[in-house]
Amino acid sequence: MSHTPAVPPAISVPIIGYHRSPLSQKFGIPRQPNLVEVPSYIEMLAPYNTPDAFVGMEDFSHLWLTWHTHHNRAQTNFKPQVRPPRLGGNAKLGVFATRSTYRPSQMGLSVVRLVGVEQTDKGVIVQIMGADMVDGTPIVDIKPYVAYSDAMVDAVSGFAPDKPSIKKVKISEEARQQFAQLIELSSGKNSLSSVINKTDFAKFAKTFTLEDIDIIAQLIAQDPRPAYRQQDTQSVFVMRYKQWDISFAMDESEVIWIVAVAEVV
Numbered sequence: 001m002s003h004t005p006a007v008p009p010a011i012s013v014p015i016i017g018y019h020r021s022p023l024s025q026k027f028g029i030p031r032q033p034n035l036v037e038v039p040s041y042i043e044m045l046a047p048y049n050t051p052d053a054f055v056g057m058e059d060f061s062h063l064w065l066t067w068h069t070h071h072n073r074a075q076t077n078f079k080p081q082v083r084p085p086r087l088g089g090n091a092k093l094g095v096f097a098t099r100s101t102y103r104p105s106q107m108g109l110s111v112v113r114l115v116g117v118e119q120t121d122k123g124v125i126v127q128i129m130g131a132d133m134v135d136g137t138p139i140v141d142i143k144p145y146v147a148y149s150d151a152m153v154d155a156v157s158g159f160a161p162d163k164p165s166i167k168k169v170k171i172s173e174e175a176r177q178q179f180a181q182l183i184e185l186s187s188g189k190n191s192l193s194s195v196i197n198k199t200d201f202a203k204f205a206k207t208f209t210l211e212d213i214d215i216i217a218q219l220i221a222q223d224p225r226p227a228y229r230q231q232d233t234q235s236v237f238v239m240r241y242k243q244w245d246i247s248f249a250m251d252e253s254e255v256i257w258i259v260a261v262a263e264v265v
Helices: 173-185 192-197 201-206 210-221
Strands: 017-020 039-044 062-068 107-120 123-129 138-144 169-171 237-241 244-250 256-263
Touching: 062 123, 169 173, 169 210, 173 256, 210 237, 210 244, 210 256
Parallel strands: 169 256
Antiparallel strands: 017 039, 017 138, 039 123, 062 107, 062 138, 107 123, 237 244, 244 256
C-alpha cells in the first residue's frame, strides 16, 4: 500500500525562456489563447537555446506551452473555488473545473500557433501567434501539438461551449489622429513580424504600424473589463499596449470607443 505524505510534496522546474509580448499588463490579455492573433516570441535561455533542441519543431503548426503565472501572488491557503469571468464573475466553480490562473501550482497551459524558429546571435527565439500571456512570462516547457490525440471532436466544454461574444469597436477622430502620428513617428516602418525577426525588443516596443491598430481593436473587442463592469457606460478604461496607454469607453449602444492614445511616461 502506498503511503501519502502528511505534507503535500513540492517540485521545482527550470525556466527555459521568457515570453516577449506587446502586452505588459494583465488587463487586456485575451482570456484564452488564439482569440486574438497577437504576435510575440519566446526568448530561450541557456542551456536550452541550442538549435539542436528545436530540430523538427517547424514540422508542427502549433505548440503547447507550459508557463508560470508570475503576476499572481502565491496562495498561502488553498482556495477551492473561483469566480469565472465567463459566468459574470458571480457564480463559483471548483478551481479544477476552470482554467483560472489562480491555481495552487501557478501553472498555465496554452496552445499557440508556431510562426517560426530563428537562430540569432543571442540564441534561439521561437516566434508564436495567439498567446494569452503577458510580457515577461516564464516558460517552463514547450511541446508540439498533435492533432490526432489533442483535438477531441466530441469534447464537451461545460460552461464555455463557444467563443465569447465580441463587441463592436470604433475609433474616435482624436484617437485616429493620434494613431496616425504614432505611425508617422515610429522608429521603424516594418511589420511586427520583421521587427521580431531582428530580436530587438526595444525597437519592437517602440514600433507602431497599422497592424498594431488592428490588434488593439481586436483585444478591446474581447471586452477586457471585469465582468461586473461590462455594462458600465460612464467610465474610461485604459489598456497598455507596448509603450502606449489606450483609453476606451462603451456607449449606450454597447459600442466600445477608443478615445485616446498616450505614451507611457
